[in-house]
Amino acid sequence: MTPLASYLLVAALLFSIGLAGALTRRNAILVLIGIELMLNAANLNLIAFWRFGPHPEALTGMMFAIFSIAVAAAEAAVGLGLVIQIHRHAKTTDLDAMNRMKG
Amino acid sequence: MQETISFTPQLTASPIAEMLWLVPAVPIVAAGIAALLKQPRRKLAATLAIGSMSFSLLFSLFAFAHVLAGWTHGLAIRETVNITWFQVGNSQVELGWVLDPLSAVMLVMVTFVGLLIFIYSTRYMEHDENYTRFFCFLSLFAGAMLGVVIANSLLLFFMCWELVGLTSYLLIGFWYYKPSAASAAKKAFLTTRVGDVFFLLGMVWLFSQTGTLLFYNNGAGSLESNALLLLLSQHAALGLTAAGAIGLLIFAGAAGKSGQFPLHVWLPDAMEGPTPVSALIHAATMVAAGVYLIARVYPLMQAGALAGGTTTPLIVVTWVGAFTAVFAALIAVAQNDIKRILAYSTVSQLGYMMAGLGMGGVAVGMFHLITHAFFKALLFMGAGSVIHGCHDEQDIRRMGGLKSDMPITFLTYGIGMLALSGFPILSGFWSKDGILEAAQHWSVAKTPFYMLVFGALLTAFYMTRQVAYVFLGHWRGHGTAHESPNVMTVPLAILAFFAMALGLLGTPAWPWFHAFLEGRSTRFEWHILVEPGLLGLMLTSTAVVLAGIFLGLKIYGDRSPKPEAPDVLEKFAPMPWRWLRDRLYVDEFYALTVIAFYTWWARVADWLDRKVWGGAVASVASVFRGWAHLNRFLDANVVDGSFDKGCDEISSSGGLLALLQTGRVQTYLRILALAIVVLTAILIWSSRA
Numbered sequence: 001m002t003p004l005a006s007y008l009l010v011a012a013l014l015f016s017i018g019l020a021g022a023l024t025r026r027n028a029i030l031v032l033i034g035i036e037l038m039l040n041a042a043n044l045n046l047i048a049f050w051r052f053g054p055h056p057e058a059l060t061g062m063m064f065a066i067f068s069i070a071v072a073a074a075e076a077a078v079g080l081g082l083v084i085q086i087h088r089h090a091k092t093t094d095l096d097a098m099n100r101m102k103g
Numbered sequence: 104m105q106e107t108i109s110f111t112p113q114l115t116a117s118p119i120a121e122m123l124w125l126v127p128a129v130p131i132v133a134a135g136i137a138a139l140l141k142q143p144r145r146k147l148a149a150t151l152a153i154g155s156m157s158f159s160l161l162f163s164l165f166a167f168a169h170v171l172a173g174w175t176h177g178l179a180i181r182e183t184v185n186i187t188w189f190q191v192g193n194s195q196v197e198l199g200w201v202l203d204p205l206s207a208v209m210l211v212m213v214t215f216v217g218l219l220i221f222i223y224s225t226r227y228m229e230h231d232e233n234y235t236r237f238f239c240f241l242s243l244f245a246g247a248m249l250g251v252v253i254a255n256s257l258l259l260f261f262m263c264w265e266l267v268g269l270t271s272y273l274l275i276g277f278w279y280y281k282p283s284a285a286s287a288a289k290k291a292f293l294t295t296r297v298g299d300v301f302f303l304l305g306m307v308w309l310f311s312q313t314g315t316l317l318f319y320n321n322g323a324g325s326l327e328s329n330a331l332l333l334l335l336s337q338h339a340a341l342g343l344t345a346a347g348a349i350g351l352l353i354f355a356g357a358a359g360k361s362g363q364f365p366l367h368v369w370l371p372d373a374m375e376g377p378t379p380v381s382a383l384i385h386a387a388t389m390v391a392a393g394v395y396l397i398a399r400v401y402p403l404m405q406a407g408a409l410a411g412g413t414t415t416p417l418i419v420v421t422w423v424g425a426f427t428a429v430f431a432a433l434i435a436v437a438q439n440d441i442k443r444i445l446a447y448s449t450v451s452q453l454g455y456m457m458a459g460l461g462m463g464g465v466a467v468g469m470f471h472l473i474t475h476a477f478f479k480a481l482l483f484m485g486a487g488s489v490i491h492g493c494h495d496e497q498d499i500r501r502m503g504g505l506k507s508d509m510p511i512t513f514l515t516y517g518i519g520m521l522a523l524s525g526f527p528i529l530s531g532f533w534s535k536d537g538i539l540e541a542a543q544h545w546s547v548a549k550t551p552f553y554m555l556v557f558g559a560l561l562t563a564f565y566m567t568r569q570v571a572y573v574f575l576g577h578w579r580g581h582g583t584a585h586e587s588p589n590v591m592t593v594p595l596a597i598l599a600f601f602a603m604a605l606g607l608l609g610t611p612a613w614p615w616f617h618a619f620l621e622g623r624s625t626r627f628e629w630h631i632l633v634e635p636g637l638l639g640l641m642l643t644s645t646a647v648v649l650a651g652i653f654l655g656l657k658i659y660g661d662r663s664p665k666p667e668a669p670d671v672l673e674k675f676a677p678m679p680w681r682w683l684r685d686r687l688y689v690d691e692f693y694a695l696t697v698i699a700f701y702t703w704w705a706r707v708a709d710w711l712d713r714k715v716w717g718g719a720v721a722s723v724a725s726v727f728r729g730w731a732h733l734n735r736f737l738d739a740n741v742v743d744g745s746f747d748k749g750c751d752e753i754s755s756s757g758g759l760l761a762l763l764q765t766g767r768v769q770t771y772l773r774i775l776a777l778a779i780v781v782l783t784a785i786l787i788w789s790s791r792a
Contacts, residue, residue: 023773031769099766 298359563651
């Protein structure tokens with residue numbers, strides 16, 4: 001097993017855990033945490049492909065990962081803001097109760 | 104005889120001629136303001152009307168004085184002011200007004216008689232609720248009539264002429280709630296319209312030939328020699344020149360307005376209007392407009408006459424006039440309504456004027472017009488005073504003995520009656536003698552002379568009969584008669600003075616009026632009066648008048664017959680009496696011919712309308728209706744059906760797809776994840792193969 005394969009395996013595991021959390025949890029904050037996990041699995045893949053790729057001396061993969069983390073941070077802030085607003089409005093963070101977004 | 108001093112023509116317009124339009128304009132503006140007043144503003148309406156009329160009278164007197172001053176200095180004044188109304192292609196339509204002796208004399212007569220009648224009406228109409236409307240119409244009439252008088256364009260003349268006809272209609276039908284008044288107004292309007300159609304035709308013809316409707320325009324007018332020569336060179340049908348044919352057409356219009364046979368039928372019925380209206384419109388002014396028209400276009404009527412000769416239009420005018428004079432006088436003998444007698448008398452006198460114009464020229468006819476205006480207005484206002492005093496009674500058989508009850512009215516009425524009969528020295532004597540003298544010397548035939556003398560006998564007779572019925576004998580009506588107030592009797596007295604004195608302006612010894620109108624000088628010559636020919640004529644006419652009055656007094660005198668008893672003459676000759684009483688059946692004749700024809704024609708038109716045109720329209724309509732039904736069927740079953748089906752499909756499939764959208768975020772995410780798994784499986788599977 002090459003070092004790349006093991007990194008990819010860890011990343012895939014992390015993604016699966018995040019996906020399972022996002023699909024099964026009812027609490028909106030826990031779903032957000034699952035999404036963050038999936039994002040970080042992707043970041044891990046980016047770093048791994050860069051480190052074991054043909055041009056490790058160019059800092060492309062790292063730059064990509066840093067951007068991704070910054071975007072994720074912004075996204076988490078927006079998501080948490082939305083969750084707080086919904087909580088204030090509906091007094092709950094249960095996703096099954098928030099089914100009004102349909103035509 | 105008189106030496107003729109040649110008068111120099113004066114054509115440039117003086118300031119007074121430039122301002123002449125004010126004379127008709129002021130009463131019309133007053134009428135406009137009065138039309139906006141509310142009913143209770145009675146004083147203001149009367150003040151406006153009388154004020155505007157006084158202004159017109161004053162201005163007319165200035166204009167008359169101006170013309171008179173010119174005449175005494177040997178100037179034949181004919182001042183015109185012309186303006187272009189509008190232009191069509193190369194032809195201009197022009198309006199204008201003229202100040203000459205003819206229009207000046209008429210202006211003074213119309214405004215003076217009009218003013219007196221306005222003042223008289225303030226009392227006569229006192230109890231009418233539509234007082235303001237009455238004065239509005241009267242002012243409008245006066246303005247239109249003054250427009251007729253000053254017009255220098257046949258078009259302006261015609262416009263004002265029609266306005267006069269309109270106001271006549273409005274005033275005859277003033278008491279429109281009386282069916283007889285409403286139908287009399289309609290009759291007057293339609294009968295005069297018959298004449299006006301011919302008038303309009305003549306006008307159009309004149310315009311097409313000469314290219315102008317102005318009477319006088321420094322040599323370019325339609326009544327001046329160039330245009331007349333042109334008209335004489337054109338030949339119309341039946342050996343007439345264009346001038347002759349146009350003259351006849353214009354005379355037809357004049358005959359309608361002036362109540363000449365056979366268009367006289369409206370005038371007696373017009374007496375349904377208020378009495379001041381009868382006096383102003385249907386005795387003094389409007390009916391004289393036809394005579395004035397002939398006098399105005401006299402150069403056209405006379406065009407082509409050889410020395411001492413006459414022309415076809417003038418011969419027609421004479422015969423129609425003479426026949427009307429006798430015809431209407433005959434009918435007047437057997438009437439019992441005080442105003443109707445006067446109405447037929449007016450028709451008869453208008454016949455005299457027409458005959459005078461036809462045989463003796465402008466001055467002879469116009470002189471009778473002016474004197475007649477005064478004494479006929481006097482008679483009508485006297486009749487109004489009698490009607491007022493007898494509590495709206497108009498039947499002379501239910502009056503009588505008013506001599507002592509209404510002394511002022513009796514005196515003035517007597518003067519009017521004598522003037523109308525042609526009693527010596529009074530105005531009617533001189534003007535009627537002028538006509539008789541012209542008839543005596545007429546070159547064509549002597550018959551009109553005898554007709555007119557017979558008419559004079561009848562006139563004296565029927566007027567005596569009327570006066571005997573109304574004023575002599577004893578009272579036969581209901582209640583008691585009373586004299587009218589001063590507002591009514593003072594105008595009577597003023598008119599009576601003129602009815603006596605006015606004739607002195609046109610005696611054969613001093614024919615001032617004729618000289619003034621014709622633009623020559625005159626002087627006083629006693630010896631003409633005693634020339635055998637003229638003296639004989641004057642003695643004859645005096646004898647005729649005295650015979651008429653004597654007969655009247657002899658037959659009707661102081662008898663005061665019972666209202667129900669048949670007339671003295673009826674006992675003597677029942678059959679002719681009945682004919683005369685029924686107005687010689689002219690109305691019935693029209694009812695059987697013209698009106699029956701129109702009724703029949705209206706029925707035919709109605710039938711055509713209902714069956715032929717109506718049927719055609721209905722069949723076209725039914726074709727379209729059938730087509731519309733087919734369209735509706737196709738629309739409902741084909742177009743709508745397919746469209747509805749499509750809509751149903753879209754709606755149901757939308758409902759199915761809406762099931763997918765639950766609104767739960769995690770459901771969407773699960774489907775997404777499942778889809779990725781399936782996609783990945785397919786990718787792996789396909790790369791393997």
